[in-house]
Amino acid sequence: MEQLNQFISDFASYAWGLPLLILLIGGGLYLLILSRFLPFRLFGHALSVLRGKYDNPDDPGEITHFQALTTALSSTIGMGNIAGVAVAISIGGPGAVFWMWVSAIIGMSTKFFTAALAIMYRGKDSQGNLQGGPMYVIVEGLGKHWKPLAVFFSFCGMVGALPVFNVNQLTQAINDILLQPNGVEVNTTSNLVIGGVLVFFTALVIIGGLNRISKTASKLVPAMVLLYFVMVLSILILNASEVPKYFSLIFTEAFTAHHYTGDTFLGGVVGGLILLGIRRGAFSNEAGIGTAPMAHGATKTSQPVREGLVAMLGPFIDTIIVCTLTALAILVTGVWKTTDANGVSLTALAFEQTFASTGKYMLLCCIIVFSVSSLFSYSYYGTKCLSFLIGAKNKNYYNIVYILSIIMGATTSLAMMINLIDGFFALMAFPTMISTLILAPKVVKQIKSYTRTLKTSSDK
Template sequence: MEGLHDFLKLLDSWLGGNPLFPFILLGTGLFFTLYLGFPQIRYFKHAWKVVTGKFDKADDPGDTSHFRALTTALSGTVGTGNISGVAFAIFLGGPAALFWMWVTAFFGMTTKFVEVTLSHKYREKTEDGTMGGGPMYFMDKGLNMKWLAVLFAVATVISSFGTGNLPQSNGIATSIQETFGFEPWIVGSVLGILLALVILGGIQRIAAVTSKIVPFMAAVYLVGAFSVIFANLENIGPSFSAIVGDLFTGSAATGGFLGASIAYAFNRGVNRGLFSNEAGQGSAPIAHAAAKTKEPVSEGVVSILEPFIDTIVICTLTGLVILSSGVWKEKHINEFERSSLEIVAGTYDENNLQDRENLYKHLNHIDGSSVEMFNGEIQVVSGKAVSGGFTIVHARSLAEDVVVTVGGDEDLFTGTLNIVDGNITKDNIVLNGKSLVHSARLTTIAFTKGFFGEFGQYIVSIGLLLFAFSTAIAWSYYGDRAMTYLFGSRSVMPYRVVYVAGFVWASFSDTELVWTLASVAIVVMTLPNLFGILMLSKEMKSTVKDYWKKFNAENKS
C-alpha cells in the first residue's frame, strides 16, 4: 500500500498538485463569468424560482423534477468534502485555504451553469428508456470528438470510485469508529448492503431518497455548526482576519501547526474546493440531464445554486467551526497513519525558530531546507524509543508521547526498528501519540467545542453518515450513466456490484491513500470537461441568448 500511495502522490504532483491546475480551473470560471456577464449574480433569483417549480410543465421530457435533480446533484457534492475536505484543506494550507475555496465556488457557479446547460442540451434517451446526459454527450454530438467523450466517460467511472465512493466510505467509517467505537469493516459492510438496495432502483429511487436526505441532513448539520460558532463567537473575527490576512503572507506557525506557504494554501484550497462543489468536474450535469424541461438553460440556472449551498454556505460553516474552536493547531492522541508518517534525521524542537523554519520549508516543498530522512536503527523498550538522533513527524507536526505497539494492540514493542529513508520497514508496527489530526477526526473534535459539548461529535457522525452516503448514491448513478454510454445498459449491473464492493473495502483503508486517489481522479475527469466547454463557448452564449428571448416573450404574453 505504501508503494501504491507513493505512486498516487507522484501522479497528484503532476495533476492536482501541479501549479497550473488551479489556474486552469479558476481561469475557465473567470472566462465564462466575464463572457456571459456574471450569470451567477444576474440569474441567482431566477434559479430559485425555477427550482421551486414555478415554470414546471407536466408534459416536459425527462425523468425527474428540477428540485429532485438539484437534490440528487447536491447529494453528490455535499459529502465528505464539506466535513473532511474543509478540515483537510485547513490542515494542509492553514486558514487561507478556505478563502480559495470561496473563490473556487464563486467562479464555479458559472462553470457549473455552462456544463449543465450544454449537457442537458445534448442529452438523449438510452436503450432502457431513461435520459442519458453529461459532458460525454456534448463532446460526442456537439464537438464530434468521440475519442474525448470516451476518455471522459472512462474518467467518470474511475472518479465515481475516487470521488464518490472510497472517500465517502472511509470518512463515514472513521467518524463512526471515533464516536461509537464500531469497527470500520462492520460499518462498511452494513452501509454497503443499504447502498446496494438504493442504487438497484435506478434514478427514480435515487432521486426519491436524496430529496428527503439532503434537506434533513443540512438542517442537522447547521444546528451543530452554529452551536460551536456561537460558543466561540469572540474568535469569529480573528478567524476571518486569518483567512484574509494569510493570503499574502502564508500561515505562520502556531501551536502544533508548523505553517503553510501561500502557494500551498492556494493549491490545496482550490483542489479541496473542487472536491467539495465539483464545479468543472462534469459530474453534476449527469444528474441534471434527467430533469424534466425542454429548456437546457433553465436547468443550467438551477445548477448555479449548487456551489453556493455546498461551498459558500456549508463549507464556510465547517471552516469557522474548525478555526474558531482552535483545534486545527492542537495536537491530539491518535494512531499514526504510515502515509502521514516520516522519521527525519536529527533532533528538532518546534519552539526553536530555526528548526521551525527548516521544517516549514520541508513540509511546504520549498528549497533551502536541510531536513533529511533518517536511515538507521531505533532501539525501543516497552514501547518507548531509548536511542536518539531522529525526530518523528506525523500529520505535518512534531509527534509527542509516541508509543510503539505491535499490530495496534496493547502489546508494547521491544526491539530494534529498522528505518530506511524515514520509513519503518516492519509492517506490523503501529505508532500512537500526539500530533495534529485532519479530515473527519478534526471536524469531529471541533464540534465538541460548542454548546452541545461531547454530544457535538454525534452531530458530525450523523451528518457525515447522511452526507457521505447520499454522495455515494449519487455517484453510483454518474458511474452507471458513463458505463451505459461506453458499453450499453447491460454493463450497469456488474459496475454496481464492483461499486458496492469498493465501498466496503474503503471503510478500512488508509485515509490519506484514499484522499490522494480522490485528488488524482478529480483532475483526470476535470481537464477534458473544461476543454469541452471552452470549445463550445460561442454555442453556450447563443443558447443563453435564445433562452432569455423566448422566456421574455412567453412571460409578456
C-alpha cells in the same frame, strides 16, 4: 503499500498541476465574463426555477429541477464539506478557505455552462433512453471524431465515482466517535462490519435506479443541510467573540500563508495554498469535474438555460454556505492549532469542545446521512459512465465493483483514498472543461434567447 501510497500521491500531484489550474480557474473566469456575470444577474430567477415555478411534466427527462439539484448536492454536500474542509485547514490554515470561495464563485459559472450543455446535447444510450453528461455533450456537440475524449471521461468517471473517500471517512468517524470511546476494539474486523452494513443499505437504494436515488436524495439532503446548519450556527453563536477575528484571518492569510505546511507551488507557499484551496474546493463542489451534469442532464426540461441556473446554485450552497460554516466552526474553537488530528476527526473535536460528549454524536448523525446519500448518487454516475462504454444493458455490472469498493474504502488509509479520487477527478476535468469551452458560444446564444423571452413575459 508505502510504494503504492507514494505512487498515488505523485499521480494526484501531477494531475493537479498548472495546466489543470489554468483550465479550471482561467476557463471558469472566461465563462463568467462570456456570460456577463449571469450567475449573479439571474440568481433570484434561479431560485424561482428551483421552487418548481416553471416545471412542465410533459418536458423530456426523468426527474424535476429540485430532484436534479438534490441528487447532485447529495454527492457534493458530504465528506468534502466535513472532512475536506478540515484537511484544507490542517494543511493550509484559515487562508485555504478564501481560495475555496474563489473556486466556488468561478465554479458557479462553470456549473451553469456544463449543466446547460448537458440539456442541449442529450444523447440516447444503447436502449434508446435519453441521457445527459459530458460524454454525450462531447459526442453530440463536438462530433463522433471526438469520441475518444468521451471514452476517456467515462473511464476516469468510473474510478472517480468510487465511494472510497466517503466510506473511509465514515469508518474513521464511527471508530473515533462511537467505538473507541466506548471500549470497542477497532481493527480490520470492525472495519469490515461497518463496510458490510454500508453495502447492505447502499445496495437497497441503488438497485432502484435514478428515480429511487433522486427521491431518497430529495428527502435526505434538505434535512441534513438544515440539521448541520443549526448545529454549526450554535457553535458560532457560543464563540461569537472569535468569529470576526477568524473571518478576517481567512482573507489576510490567503495572501501570506503563515500557517501553510504543504508543498510549494510555482516557487512559493502562497502558490501551494492557492492550489490546495482550489483542489479542495473542486473536490467539495465538483464544478468543472463533470459529475453534476450527469444528474442535471436527466431533468424534465426543454430549457438548457433554466437547468444551468439551477445547477449554478450547487457551488453556492455547497462551498459558500456549508463549507464556510464548517471552516468557521473549526477555526473559532481553536482545535486546528492544538491537535494533529486530520479530516473528520478534526471537525469532531470542534463539535465535542462546544457540546461536550453529545457534540460528537450529533456530528456523527450528520456524517452518516451525508456519507450514505453521497454513496447513492455516485453509483448513478458510475453506471452512466459504464453504460456509455459498453451498453446500457451492462450498466449494473458497475454496481458490483462499486459495492466491493465500499469494503476497500473501509479498510485502507485516508491519504491513499483522497489522492486516488483527487487524481481521477482531475483527469475528468480535462474533457469536461475542453468541451465546455469549445461549445460555450452556443450556450451564450441560448442565454440571449432566454433572457429576451423573460423580458417579454415580464413586460406583459
